[in-house]
Amino acid sequence: MRDKMFTWIQLKICDGRSCRFWTDNWFPMGRVADFMLQGRNTRLGIRKDATLASLCREGQWLIPQARSENQVAVLAFLMSISFTEEEDTNEWVIDGKSSTTYSTGSVYKKLKGETNTLPWTRAVWITGGVPKHSFFAWLVTLNRCPTRDRLRSWGLQSDSVCLLCGDDEESRSHIYFDCIYSWEIWTSLANRFDLMARRNWNESLQQMQSLGGDRIRKRLLLLSWQAVIYWIWSERNSRLHHNSSRSSALLITFIERQVKDKISSYRDGNPALSSSLMQSWFLAFDRVY
Structure with a gap:
């Protein structure tokens, strides 16, 4: 269930110090490694453990020039980010509803899917x-x-x-x-x-x-x-x-x-x-x- 659960745990970007560029779920389209590289064996010169904060210097993103539409989409989203002094936080986002606390009931209902409730x-x-x-x-x-x-x-x-x-x-x-x-x-x-x-x-x-x-x-x-x-x-x-x-x-x-x-x-x-x-x-x- 890891791939499915991954999409429900989103990282809210604040200071960007703990948000891992390649593997965390901070990008709207999912894991950047999958979306941006599409199976290619390269990291475009970006370290595997790089964080968003480490890739930004004085408001400039240290990202190679885009060579695909997907890379353009990632860069466009990066440009919209404004760092704050607060720490990055993980949120549960299920059916469009976000929460900083885990709810067993919400996750169970999501895993179970739509069911008919018996009248009794x-x-x-x-x-x-x-x-x-x-x-x-x-x-x-x-x-x-x-x-x-x-x-x-x-x-x-x-x-x-x-x-x-x-x-x-x-x-x-x-x-x-x-x-x-x-x-x-x-x-x-x-x-x-x-x-x-x-x-x-x-x-x-x-x-x-x-x-x-x-x-x-x-x-x-x-x-x-x-x-x-x-x-x-x-x-x-x-x-x-x-x-x-x-x-x-x-x-x-x-x-x-x-x-x-x-x-x-x-x-x-x-x-x-x-x-x-x-x-x-x-x-x-x-x-x-």
């Missing part, structure tokens, strides 16, 4: 979310959780009954939210924000990714929805592996507490947002009680 990402990778909740919501969206219907499809001997309600075959679509246990939990939180929750998983996901209106309400709903998804699966695993169960009311309490803790965590970085979220959260509870 708006409901999964949310701003300020709980990382483990967002990650698990991603797994559920891709239907990668080992629900009992999937285990049986792999040829494993497994009971097919839902561990939460015991009324139907366990699958992603049943757990979220056809199961009466999970439905009671999700509707309890959704009703506080006057949201008519969807019981079908695909419809629920579509509802979350198309939430509009007030951004505070939207964030609280997404935090709650992801917390519900995470804690329902946690309860399912607790019943499977530890033979212990918790009521839907207790699980709702856990979810409420975790959402409030997440809201409080915004206080240091964005106290205004934290305050607005907390006020809306308590207003939602007042509306119910």
